[in-house]
Amino acid sequence: MVSAATSRLEGLRGGAIDAGTATVVLFLLGAAIFLLVGCLQSTAFAQFTIQGLAVGSVYGSLALALVLIYRATHVINFAQGELALLTTYIAWELMQHGLSYWEAFAATLAIAFALGTALQVTVIRPVQHRSVIAVVIVTVGLFILIDGIVDWIWGSTFKFMDSPFGTASFDVGGVQIQHLYVGMLVVVFVSVLLVWALFRFTKLGLGMRAAALRPSAAALVGVRVESMLAIGWGLAAVLGAVAGLMAEPSQLFLTPSLMQPILVYAFAAAVLGGLESPAGALIGGLLIGVTLTLIAGYQPHIGSFRITPELQTPLAFAVILLILLVKPSGLFGRREVRRV
Amino acid sequence: MKRQIPALASLVVVAAVLVILPFILSDYNISLVAQVGIFFIGVLGLNILTGYTGQISIGHGAFMAIGGYTTAVMSRDHHTNFVVTMLLAFAICFVVGLLVGLPALRLSGVYLALVTFALAVSVPLLPLKWSKFLGGTGGVASYNPPSHLWVYTAAWACSAILLVLAWLILRGRVGRAFRAVRDSEIAAVASGVELPVYKTLAFGISAAYAGVAGSLFVLAANGFAQPTEFGVFLSLQLLVGAAVAGLGSLWGILAGAAFVGLLPTVSSSVPVIGSAHGRNVVFGVAVILVMLVLPDGFAGLLARIRRLARA
Numbered sequence: 001m002v003s004a005a006t007s008r009l010e011g012l013r014g015g016a017i018d019a020g021t022a023t024v025v026l027f028l029l030g031a032a033i034f035l036l037v038g039c040l041q042s043t044a045f046a047q048f049t050i051q052g053l054a055v056g057s058v059y060g061s062l063a064l065a066l067v068l069i070y071r072a073t074h075v076i077n078f079a080q081g082e083l084a085l086l087t088t089y090i091a092w093e094l095m096q097h098g099l100s101y102w103e104a105f106a107a108t109l110a111i112a113f114a115l116g117t118a119l120q121v122t123v124i125r126p127v128q129h130r131s132v133i134a135v136v137i138v139t140v141g142l143f144i145l146i147d148g149i150v151d152w153i154w155g156s157t158f159k160f161m162d163s164p165f166g167t168a169s170f171d172v173g174g175v176q177i178q179h180l181y182v183g184m185l186v187v188v189f190v191s192v193l194l195v196w197a198l199f200r201f202t203k204l205g206l207g208m209r210a211a212a213l214r215p216s217a218a219a220l221v222g223v224r225v226e227s228m229l230a231i232g233w234g235l236a237a238v239l240g241a242v243a244g245l246m247a248e249p250s251q252l253f254l255t256p257s258l259m260q261p262i263l264v265y266a267f268a269a270a271v272l273g274g275l276e277s278p279a280g281a282l283i284g285g286l287l288i289g290v291t292l293t294l295i296a297g298y299q300p301h302i303g304s305f306r307i308t309p310e311l312q313t314p315l316a317f318a319v320i321l322l323i324l325l326v327k328p329s330g331l332f333g334r335r336e337v338r339r340v
Numbered sequence: 341m342k343r344q345i346p347a348l349a350s351l352v353v354v355a356a357v358l359v360i361l362p363f364i365l366s367d368y369n370i371s372l373v374a375q376v377g378i379f380f381i382g383v384l385g386l387n388i389l390t391g392y393t394g395q396i397s398i399g400h401g402a403f404m405a406i407g408g409y410t411t412a413v414m415s416r417d418h419h420t421n422f423v424v425t426m427l428l429a430f431a432i433c434f435v436v437g438l439l440v441g442l443p444a445l446r447l448s449g450v451y452l453a454l455v456t457f458a459l460a461v462s463v464p465l466l467p468l469k470w471s472k473f474l475g476g477t478g479g480v481a482s483y484n485p486p487s488h489l490w491v492y493t494a495a496w497a498c499s500a501i502l503l504v505l506a507w508l509i510l511r512g513r514v515g516r517a518f519r520a521v522r523d524s525e526i527a528a529v530a531s532g533v534e535l536p537v538y539k540t541l542a543f544g545i546s547a548a549y550a551g552v553a554g555s556l557f558v559l560a561a562n563g564f565a566q567p568t569e570f571g572v573f574l575s576l577q578l579l580v581g582a583a584v585a586g587l588g589s590l591w592g593i594l595a596g597a598a599f600v601g602l603l604p605t606v607s608s609s610v611p612v613i614g615s616a617h618g619r620n621v622v623f624g625v626a627v628i629l630v631m632l633v634l635p636d637g638f639a640g641l642l643a644r645i646r647r648l649a650r651a
Contacts, residue, residue, distance in 0.1 A: 070450070074449075074450070075450060076450045076453060076454060078398070078453075078457065123628050123632070126632055127631060127632065127635075130635060132396070132449050132450060133390065133394075133396055133583075133587065134583075134631060134635065136396060136398075136450070136453050137579060137580065137583045137627070137631055138627075138628055138631050138632075140398065140576050140579060140580065140627070141580070141624050141625075141627030141628040141631065142624065142628065143576065143624075144573070144576060144580075144620050144623050144624035144627060145620065145621060145623075145624025145625060145627075145628065146624070147573075147620050147624070148618065148619065148620025148621035148622070148623065148624050149620075149621055151620060152618050152620075152621055260461060260572065261461065264457070264458050264461050264462075267454050267457070267458060268458075271451075271454065275451075308469060310465050310468040310469045311465070311469055313458075313461055313462050313465055314462040314463075314465055314466065316458065316462075317455075317458040317459060317461070317462040320454065320455055320458050321443055321455060321458075324443070324446070324447055324451060324455065325443050325446060328446065328447075328451070
């Protein structure tokens, strides 16, 4: 991620800006200007934008979890959303036993890490070298299993969690900004920064990057590749847990189907950013969040055809399809070169 | 020819059992075996795509939804004969499958899995948007739904016809092209296989199969087409069925269909975890175990037994 940024910077210094990078920068700049002008023009627009950024950070966090695993093993974990759901229910259960929100939060992240690592070691590792289809089917099995466990233990009735940020809001020039949204953004960005720092500044992180980039070369210089992959799954589960915990207050209650649409939005975010790019996943998440919230808020129409909230998920599907057809590498990914 | 005899004999035995079953089973059990027949068609279709052409789909429940709604809507509005609606479902899903196959041309592996997963989540939401035509959350009720025995007969008759059709397609030129695409796209193109034609064709055929399965699926549910019945779970079931059956072989499909068609229902009556709640736990554990123990599914197991018998 960092090396890509520096090489891009060097490219700029050398005066060689390729057309793809320029288009992406222009696109992001255009989006930022559009949002800024909109926010200055209308308070409703500003409120939708902030809400969109907050839910977008949740999508981004889950997308980042997917990207971490994709970078290491070139496989998508279809159970990532359900895993996040399970950990959110665990947090709810812990709070029923008298833990405060933040105690439960910390405990849940630890449990998520252990769970992610354990799953990689027990069920993913044995099929990892077989084929993409085999790994996908095992993650599908995990999806069904975790869904079953949640339904079995907690049932399908709604569960309520008190929002850790209260229901108050700031007033900035007439725009009401809920504490909740600010809190969501802060929590997600702090956790992402911590994960980034782990990858960037620690020896463990260096080992993980090496294991993902060149597994055999990393093994030759003494990196324990298998352990690194297991830790990667653990970290992905932690990011997923953050996403689940932050998604819960914005959706108001906890149900077994909470994470399904969010997983599709996270897919859209990851694809938009380029499946290889962690920064791309986050920016993709924010873009998807803002776009969907604005559309849900204004319900634009073409003729008599109005885009109502039921169409949000189909819209995310359309976004995924469109990006993969027009620019399969996403905004920040590099084009894949296949060897014959 | 001599080697074909045990295979033909086993087919005759299965067919004979299926003919006798309705005379000895209760009405409820007939509906269960009909369910297996419906999944047989769906898993068969998905195996043509994933097993023979190597394209993963986690979205075939979406095609089942399209087929099912075709039957229900035609029956509600025009009182169309159910056999005709099944043919319609086949045709419509074939066309939709070709359309989905077009973008799938440029996607492979996990990307295709991603897109089809999103398709599976999206399609069941469409009836909520066009609730007047597609019935919203309440669903669409067919006119004069058929009996369990009718569905049983139709499901297994369709299974037989579609199995023969699949065998005819896969044994010849088209089947060889499919397998070439699966093993190496580049090598296939170099040998003169037209990638766009065969990849979209595989998508169309397998979607058409899923459409017929969806049509029967609705008829089995007393003619009710409801969005909740066509959720992601259905798509996952089909993929799991194809994996359990063994990708790239037609021999295990009955086992795969029985696995996904019966296990969720049967496991509801398992003593320890009882009730409907535990059923996905059993299902999920079973899927993972099968993948760990039988990498090539049931067909792989059969092949191993055959090799042992010959040695």
